[in-house]
Amino acid sequence: GAVVSQHPSWVICKSGTSVKIECRSLDFQATTMFWYRQFPKQSLMLMATSNEGSKATYEQGVEKDKFLINHASLTLSTLTVTSAHPEDSSFYICSVRLAGITHDTQYFGPGTRLTVL
């Protein structure tokens, strides 16, 4: 399997500030990473697909100017929540895709808990 880390594991910020979350693939190069958001007692919701060296692909309803994604290297993708508001408080999880012979597998990071005051 793949090892995925996220930093920070939790963050508290004031409304109106920006927060950057890092997702790292520790043991293999990931051309594609995914960013999810999970509200309490809800399933993971895909926000965007992060492609190394190109622009991210955002899901419908996700504001690309608010959730900035940068996939500058094969091991690092960052999600920046700009001008955060309390409704942005959520659990943010990234994953990396590992291509296999018969199917792809996604390995998830441990998540980042964002609380906006």
Add this chain to the structure above:
Amino acid sequence: KNQVEQSPQSLIILEGKNCTLQCNYTVSPFSNLRWYKQDTGRGPVSLTIMTFSENTKSNGRYTATLDADTKQSSLHITASQLSDSASYICVVSVSGYSTLTFGKGTMLLVSP
């Protein structure tokens, strides 16, 4: 519309007992089905993955089954332990696409 429905929504069992979680899906075309365990405040961890031709797959005390004809899957946990308390998520992938369709999960609480 691709959907994954899980039942029950939540479940409480005594330590040492067995339990079975259900997953029904309408995803098409089907590629594979995965069961993940998600501890509170953590990312999901893969338990099993099954393709169209696989009927059952085990991972320790976890056994998943798949009926591709009825589009149903189950996850059976044997001799439950307190550490099994978590959310169990059924995830189905569409053939040819890298995105996944998630169920809402079953919250399992194993009580001493």
